Ligand code: SRM
Ligand SMILES: Cc1cc2nc3c(=O)[nH]c(=O)nc-3n(C[C@H](O)[C@H](O)[C@H](O)COP(=O)(O)OP(=O)(O)OC[C@H]3O[C@@H](n4cnc5c(N)ncnc54)[C@H](O)[C@@H]3O)c2cc1C
């Protein structure tokens with residue numbers, strides 16, 4: 001099974017095999033325009049993709065954070081300064097003013 | 109501004125005696141600003157400034173005279189106080205208002221304060237001055253006893269009071285066969301009643317101390333060489349002994365006062381009024397040398413402190429009075445809790461006793477209550493946990509019946525009466541007279557200690573203080589687990605749980621079960637699984653739990669690149685290996701730096717370069733240095749005996765041995781160590797989680813040291829150990845720490861929390877009987893250790909994660925860029941600022 005991601009409206013990009021993702025951890029993907037996406041798979045097999053750039057440091061590292069859940073929301077904690085980002089909405093759970101982009105994902 | 113000595117119209121205060129109370133008096137002067145207005149001169153008889161006499165015995169368990177000092181660094185200089193050590197006052201001329209010191213120096217005073225304390229009373233028995241007779245009062249006394257004990261096998265203490273028991277415990281600790289001779293029919297006759305004495309006796313005898321009560325010492329038997337050989341007792345028997353310690357009470361040191369014509373009590377003590385003024389209004393007396401206005405001479409430190417405050421207030425022109433004090437004490441004598449408080453002997457009219465005794469368990473508790481039900485006092489032996497609660501309740505009618513207060517938990521006792529039940533004006537710390545209300549104004553223990561001094565005296569109130577301080581949350585680890593790290597450790601170990609998911613789904617909070625967990629508990633559980641040697645840390649599900657640094661076996665830097673720290677055990681490295689590091693760093697263009705941990709860090713590697721770099725390092729014989737893990741970091745060493753003219757052991761070899769033994773050991777926080785070849789301590793072992801210092805006879809082991817933001821000097825755990833003993837104690841220390849510490853709790857706060865004595869009991873004396881189990885766990889760790897990088901390199905599956913992009917494994921991350929600085933590289937942060945989006 002392949003994992004696909006939509007970097008711009010409507011288009012789909014094949015990224016990797018599903019099993020390249022360890023449940024609970026992420027991987028980064030390079031998008032055609034030079035942006036980077038962080039892909040995650042949770043325990044139940046659900047997929048997420050958000051921008052890989054940590055807005056607090058500028059480093060492309062969100063894919064290397066730990067994922068978790070609180071109050072029913074699944075999040076990733078940045079490996080640098082530990083701010084958490086909701087994987088479905090991109091909203092930073094520790095700072096209302098910050099959001100990262102979210103990309104649609106699917107399997108095919 | 110400190111005053112200028114001798115400046116015109118600056119009054120001079122002369123303090124005679126720099127003991128515990130003298131020091132408290134100086135602090136009180138400084139707190140009131142008096143040191144800025146007056147010249148303060150201190151005459152101190154002992155060779156060192158004030159130290160904690162109450163904790164004197166802890167010298168034998170490793171506290172150094174420096175540890176016992178009560179004078180904060182720089183205190184005297186900061187307040188312009190002139191301290192003359194080793195120079196006692198020998199005469200006072202009250203008419204001329206001068207004091208003359210032994211050195212001949214004479215000081216004019218406006219106010220004179222006597223804080224000369226007490227001297228140990230030695231009964232006038234023949235032979236009392238023989239070689240081998242000692243008293244127990246000063247550090248010098250202890251040093252002399254320690255020295256003499258080296259050539260002795262038996263020691264006897266005259267006096268079975270509080271100090272006598274402490275002294276006897278110390279003699280036993282020095283390896284002597286110890287006897288206690290007490291004239292009264294029971295031990296600690298002043299503090300406990302008959303029932304308490306009986307419970308105490310059983311326990312003390314159970315520890316191998318020999319107690320002779322109801323007999324007096326008639327003569328010290330002296331051999332031909334003038335040294336003690338035994339004691340003749342009042343029942344006609346003779347006790348053979350090499351050493352005698354007199355501990356038959358103390359007498360106020362009032363000679364100086366007598367000689368200059370001040371009024372003294374019939375049975376000694378410088379008479380003072382409620383302001384602590386003697387019969388000469390220019391002279392004050394405080395502490396154990398004073399006969400207080402209530403007609404008592406107080407032999408405890410807390411009343412002495414109150415007198416110090418009263419005298420300082422009076423000198424500063426503030427109203428204050430000392431009218432008497434509570435004689436409560438709580439002691440841990442030879443491991444037995446003994447406490448007495450209030451009217452312990454039930455002398456009040458019509459009072460009643462409530463007694464609980466369990467002689468098998470060595471427990472005796474008695475409460476004295478008034479006919480109206482008010483708690484008047486009590487005696488607790490064997491289990492004094494409730495002392496902190498009962499003492500402040502004294503004088504009031506407790507919220508539950510007195511029977512319930514003495515019954516053991518589970519036998520009809522109420523759910524333990526919490527300190528919440530206390531009124532705000534209940535005195536929690538009697539050493540410093542601090543109320544519950546004053547404590548509750550603060551939120552942390554260090555803050556309470558700093559602002560109120562509560563808990564800094566005998567320490568017996570600390571437990572209650574902690575109960576009064578706010579807890580954060582419900583004490584659970586995080587939003588996923590209501591349990592502490594220690595509880596999770598026990599669950600994982602006992603139930604042999606091997607997966608995070610299983611732990612979360614079975615033992616997590618209801619709402620968190622089936623969820624993803626979180627960034628707090630995942631690494632904690634990963635560490636527990638690793639400590640219990642459940643295999644390679646990147647295996648299967650464990651991979652998903654590790655913090656990113658553990659996941660990539662390297663430390664992430666601010667631009668997403670990694671640093672690499674190969675292990676260099678003990679800091680020893682061959683030229684060949686140094687060259688390899690140089691070559692690798694050069695070939696990969698890495699920034700190179702010597703770390704604070706005696707090894708070399710290479711910075712600026714991209715994630716996909718890590719395996720290639722490590723392939724070269726592993727090839728050259730390097731292993732992972734675990735700079736990324738909550739694990740053993742480094743064991744620093746000094747050059748030691750092999751080269752250094754002072755070294756007494758091979759500190760480098762020991763450091764290497766320790767580093768190789770504990771490498772890879774996962775713990776609640778990082779672990780650091782060091783080994784110094786002699787007391788000069790060039791390796792800074794006393795700032796480490798476990799530090800080792802060589803002695804002529806082996807090794808001294810220190811634990812609980814810390815650098816970082818909250819530095820802490822390590823405590824001596826055991827002395828003069830052989831190699832094997834040293835390693836065994838460290839094994840147990842580490843395993844016990846791993847088992848019981850909380851998340852990110854380093855050994856320093858852990859030791860503070862659970863208490864050094866407890867650590868020593870478990871680690872050295874195996875009081876919990878888990879020594880073998882801890883040994884086995886460590887043996888398993890040592891046997892199973894494998895280098896994480898060597899293993900990773902052999903497994904293509906594991907290597908897959910070392911790519912910047914899952915869809916472009918060959919492409920380096922373009923955002924990781926560098927620029928030059930001082931002939932090396934540094935992160936180029938400009939590329940991290942996207943067009944229109946700056947890093948926050
Ligand atoms: C590299 C080094 C600085 C250097 O260039 O010298 C260093 C670097 C870091 N230290 Fe350190 N510490 C380094 C020696 C020390 C020392 C000195 C020592 O070990 O003798 C101390 C004080 C001693 C101590 O730990 O008690 C020290 C006290 C800390 C602390 C405070 C710990 C504390 O208990 O307060 C932290 C923060 C933490 O661990 O929570 C820390 C955390 C860190 C971290 C992990 C911060 C981070 O999360 O990025 C740094 C990452 C290292 C990396 O990327 O490679 N580092 N750090 C040193 C590595 C030594 C080694 O060879 O392993
Ligand atoms: C082993 C031990 C355990 C104890 N345990 C406890 C306990 O658990 N709880 C408790 O409350 N109390 C305890 N005490 C008692 C406590 O130590 C004393 O109450 C306290 O030290 C009294 O303080 P102080 O300043 O009056 O006297 P000290 O601390 O004795 O200080 C007096 C100082 O004055 C010096 N001095 C005397 N004459 C002169 C002179 N002419 N010129 C200059 N200096 C002079 C002395 O050398 C001494 O240093 C213990 C005592 C000992 C020895």
Ligand code: SF4
Pocket residue numbers: 746747748749752753754755756759784785786787788789790791
């Ligand atoms: S600690 Fe002692 S043996 Fe080691 S280098 Fe320093 S002086 Fe030499």
Ligand code: FES
Pocket residue numbers: 536537538539540562563564565566567568569570
């Ligand atoms: S009661 Fe002694 S320190 Fe508080």
